[in-house]
Amino acid sequence: MTNPALHSSAWLIWPVAAPLTGALLTFLFKDHSRRLGLFFAALSSGLGTALAWQILGHGPAHYALGGWQPPLGIALRADGPAALMVMMTAITGLAVSIYSGGYFQSRRRNSKHHALHSAQEHAFWSLWLLLWAALNGLFLSNDIFNIYVSLELVTLSSVGLTALSGKPPSLVAAMRYLLVSLLGSLSFLLGVGFFYKAYGTLALTAIINSLSLSPPTSMALALISIGLLLKSALFPFHFWLPPAHANALTPVSAILSGLVIKGSWYLFYRFWHVELIFTAVGLVPAILGGAAIIWGAWQAFAQQRLKMLVAYSTVAQIGYLFVAFPLLAETSGQGHGALFYFAISHSCAKGAMFLAAGTFFLQMGHDRIRDLAGVRQLLPVSSFAFGLAALTIMGLPPSGGFIAKYLYINTAINQGLWWLALLILLGSGLSAAYIFRAVSAILSPQLLRIRPALVVSASMQWSALTLALISLLLGIIAPLPLALLEVS
Amino acid sequence: MTKGPSKTASALKRQWPLALLLVLLFTALAWAYLAPGPAAVGLAAQVDASLTASGVSSRVTAVLLNFRAYDTLLECFVIFLGVMVVWSLRPTTVTAPRQPQAGAILSSLERLLVPLMVLVAGYLLWAGSNQAGGAFQAGAILGGAGVLLLLDSSPLLARLPKGGLVWGICLGPFYFLVVAVAAMLRGRHFLEYRAPEATLAIVTLEATAAFSIGLCLATLFAGRQPQGKSRGENSAHSPAWEEDS
Numbered sequence: 001m002t003n004p005a006l007h008s009s010a011w012l013i014w015p016v017a018a019p020l021t022g023a024l025l026t027f028l029f030k031d032h033s034r035r036l037g038l039f040f041a042a043l044s045s046g047l048g049t050a051l052a053w054q055i056l057g058h059g060p061a062h063y064a065l066g067g068w069q070p071p072l073g074i075a076l077r078a079d080g081p082a083a084l085m086v087m088m089t090a091i092t093g094l095a096v097s098i099y100s101g102g103y104f105q106s107r108r109r110n111s112k113h114h115a116l117h118s119a120q121e122h123a124f125w126s127l128w129l130l131l132w133a134a135l136n137g138l139f140l141s142n143d144i145f146n147i148y149v150s151l152e153l154v155t156l157s158s159v160g161l162t163a164l165s166g167k168p169p170s171l172v173a174a175m176r177y178l179l180v181s182l183l184g185s186l187s188f189l190l191g192v193g194f195f196y197k198a199y200g201t202l203a204l205t206a207i208i209n210s211l212s213l214s215p216p217t218s219m220a221l222a223l224i225s226i227g228l229l230l231k232s233a234l235f236p237f238h239f240w241l242p243p244a245h246a247n248a249l250t251p252v253s254a255i256l257s258g259l260v261i262k263g264s265w266y267l268f269y270r271f272w273h274v275e276l277i278f279t280a281v282g283l284v285p286a287i288l289g290g291a292a293i294i295w296g297a298w299q300a301f302a303q304q305r306l307k308m309l310v311a312y313s314t315v316a317q318i319g320y321l322f323v324a325f326p327l328l329a330e331t332s333g334q335g336h337g338a339l340f341y342f343a344i345s346h347s348c349a350k351g352a353m354f355l356a357a358g359t360f361f362l363q364m365g366h367d368r369i370r371d372l373a374g375v376r377q378l379l380p381v382s383s384f385a386f387g388l389a390a391l392t393i394m395g396l397p398p399s400g401g402f403i404a405k406y407l408y409i410n411t412a413i414n415q416g417l418w419w420l421a422l423l424i425l426l427g428s429g430l431s432a433a434y435i436f437r438a439v440s441a442i443l444s445p446q447l448l449r450i451r452p453a454l455v456v457s458a459s460m461q462w463s464a465l466t467l468a469l470i471s472l473l474l475g476i477i478a479p480l481p482l483a484l485l486e487v488s
Numbered sequence: 489m490t491k492g493p494s495k496t497a498s499a500l501k502r503q504w505p506l507a508l509l510l511v512l513l514f515t516a517l518a519w520a521y522l523a524p525g526p527a528a529v530g531l532a533a534q535v536d537a538s539l540t541a542s543g544v545s546s547r548v549t550a551v552l553l554n555f556r557a558y559d560t561l562l563e564c565f566v567i568f569l570g571v572m573v574v575w576s577l578r579p580t581t582v583t584a585p586r587q588p589q590a591g592a593i594l595s596s597l598e599r600l601l602v603p604l605m606v607l608v609a610g611y612l613l614w615a616g617s618n619q620a621g622g623a624f625q626a627g628a629i630l631g632g633a634g635v636l637l638l639l640d641s642s643p644l645l646a647r648l649p650k651g652g653l654v655w656g657i658c659l660g661p662f663y664f665l666v667v668a669v670a671a672m673l674r675g676r677h678f679l680e681y682r683a684p685e686a687t688l689a690i691v692t693l694e695a696t697a698a699f700s701i702g703l704c705l706a707t708l709f710a711g712r713q714p715q716g717k718s719r720g721e722n723s724a725h726s727p728a729w730e731e732d733s
Binding site for chain 2: 024120196219
C-alpha cells in the first residue's frame with residue numbers, strides 16, 4: 001500500500017495546524033487581532049515555504065495522522081504539485097496579509113465608523129487564517145472524505161469573507177456563492193460515497209491507481225467533477241464569480257481570485273490526471289475552458305469598473321486552467337508544467353492586480369475606469385504594480401505568464417492540437433485588449449487638477465508591487481518551480 | 489377547497505422541467521448504484537482489529553475520535569466557523585418585532601427540562617465510549633437546552649461571566665489542537681493516542697467538544713453576538729457601507 005519512496009515527515013501537518021491556532025487566537029484576543037494575524041500569517045508562510053523546501057530536497061513525503069495508516073486512518077501526502085500549491089499560498093497569502101494590515105488601518109483612519117471597521121478587521125483575520133489552514137489541508141490531504149471536510153471549511157470561510165463588506169451587492173453575491181458551493185459540496189460528497197462503495201478505501205492515490213471505468217465509478221467521477229467545476233466557476237458555472245469577487249473587500253478579492261479557485265481546480269487535477277480519463281472525456285473541460293477564455297475576455301472588455309474588469313479576467317483565466325487538460329496525456333510532463341506554471345503566475349499576478357485596484361478605489365473613492373486618469377501621479381507604486389501584473393496576465397516576456405503560455409503552445413503543437421494553440425494565442429490577444437483599456441486609463445499622461453491627500457498606507461502599495469515583481473520573476477527562475485513540480 | 493389544488497397544479501406546470509431533471513438525476517443515480525462494478529468489503533474488519541488499541545469499545549467512537557480524529561477536529565472547526573461567520577455579518581437596520589413576554593408555561597417547562605437535558609447530555613457523552621452516542625449528540629441536546637433558556641430570556645444568561653461565551657466556544661477546538669500537538673511533543677504523530685491513556689483523551693475531547701458544540705448551536709439560534717455595554721456599535725443605525733470601498 002505505502003510507496004517505499006515516500007518518507008514520513010511531521011512537517012506536513014504544520015502548514016495546517018499553525019493557521020488553525022492563529023484563527024482561534026485572533027478570535028479570542030479581539031484587541032490584538034492585527035498583530036496576532038500578521039504573526040500567524042508570517043508563521044504559516046514560513047512553514048509552507050519550509051515544507052516546499054523539504055520536498056524539493058528530500059522527495060515526496062507522507063504523514064499518517066494519529067499514527068494510523070490508511071485505509072483505516074487519514075494520511076497527508078506532499079508531492080511536487082501539492083508542495084507548489086502550498087508554496088503559492090504562502091507567498092500570495094503573506095503579501096495579502098501585509099496589505100490587509102495597512103488596508104484596515106487606512107479605512108479606520110478615514111472613517112467615522114471606527115467600531116465597524118474594527119469589527120470587520122477582527123472577523124477578517126480569523127476567517128482568513130482559517131481559510132488558509134483549510135486550503136493547505138486541501139492541498140495536502142490524501143483522503144477524499146477529509147478533502148470534503150476541508151472543502152467545506154474553504155467554502156464557508158470564503159462565503160463569510162465575501163459577505164464581510166456588508167454592502168447589499170456583496171451580500172447577494174455571498175448568498176449566491178453559498179448556494180452554488182453547497183450544491184457543489186453535496187455533489188462531491190455523493191461521489192465520495194460511490195467511490196467508497198466501489199473501492200472500500202478513501203485514500204485518493206489508492207483509488208486513482210486502481211481506477212477502472214464502470215457505471216458506479218463513472219458516476220462518482222462525474223459527480224465529483226461537477227461539484228468541483230461549480231466551485232471553480234468554470235464557464236458556464238461562472239455566473240456567481242464576478243459580483244462576489246468584485247464587491248468583496250479588497251484583500252478578500254485577492255484571496256478569492258488568487259487562491260480559493262485554485263483549491264477546487266487542484267482537486268479536479270488530482271482526480272483527472274489519469275490517462276484513462278483523457279481518452280474518455282478529456283475534451284469536455286477543454287471545450288468549457290475555451291468558451292470561458294472568450295466569454296470572460298469579452299465581458300471584461302465591456303466592464304466600466306476596474307474591479308469588475310479584473311473579476312471577469314479571472315473568469316477567462318480559469319478557462320486556461322481547464323483548457324490544458326488534453327495536454328496532460330503527454331508523458332513528457334510539459335503539460336503539467338504549463339498548467340501549474342499558469343496557476344502560480346496567475347495567483348501572484350491576479351492578487352497584485354486586485355490589491356492595486358483596491359488601493360485606487362480606497363484613494364479615489366471609486367473604481368470607474370474612465371475616471372482613473374491621473375491616479376499614477378498619486379499612487380506611482382500601485383500603478384507600476386498593476387502594469388507589471390498586466391504583463392503576466394497578457395503573457396508577455398519575461399513574465400511567469402509568458403513561460404506558462406509558451407509551454408502551453410509548445411505542448412499543444414507537439415501533440416498536433418493546433419486548435420488549442422490558436423485558442424491560446426487568441427485568448428492572449430483578447431486579454432491584451434481588455435488589459436490595455438485599464439492600463440491606458442491608469443497610466444494616461446493626464447494630470448490631476450486637485451491633488452488630494454494620500455489616504456492609503458505605503459505597505460498597501462509595496463505589498464502589491466512585491467507580488468507583481470514575483471509574478472515577473474517567475475519568468476526568470478522557471479527551472480526552480482518546475483523542478484519542484486517534477487518531484488513525485 | 490378549490491384554491492389549494494389548482495395552485496399546486498399551476499406550480500407543477502411551471503416547474504415540470506425541474507421535476508423532470510430531478511427524476512432523470514434520480515434514475516441515473518439509482519442505475520449507477522445498482523449497476524455492476526467493483527464492490528469492496530469496507531473497513532469494518534480493520535476497525536475491529538484495531539479496536540482494542542483505540543481505547544474505546546464503540547466502533548463509531550473509535551473511528552470518529554481515534555482512527556479519523558483529524559476529520560472530527562476539522563468538523564469542530566466547521567461549527568466554530570459557523571458562529572464566526574454569523575457574528576461577522578453586520579446587524580441589519582431592520583429590528584425584529586419584540587418577543588412577547590414568555591408565559592408561565594415556558595418558564596416552568598424550562599425549569600423542568602433544562603436540568604434533565606444537561607443530565608441526558610452527560611449520559612450520552614458517557615455512553616459514547618461503548619455504544620451509540622458521543623460529543624455531537626450531547627452537544628445537540630445542550631444546544632437545545634440553550635435555546636430554551638434563550639426563548640425565555642432566562643436570568644441565568646445574564647449571570648454568565650463576561651467574555652465567557654467566546655472562551656467557551658473556542659474551548660472544544662482549542663483543546664483538540666492541544667491534545668494533537670501534545671502527542672507530537674511526546675515524540676508521536678499528530679493526534680496519536682493509544683489505549684490505555686486513549687480513553688482519558690477521548691472522554692475529555694468529547695466533553696469539551698460537546699460543551700462548545702452546545703454553546704455554538706445556542707449562539708447560532710440567538711443570531712448575533714451579544715453586545716457588551718462598553719463596546720457601543722454605532723453601525724446598527726447607520727448604513728456605513730455607503731462610504732466603503
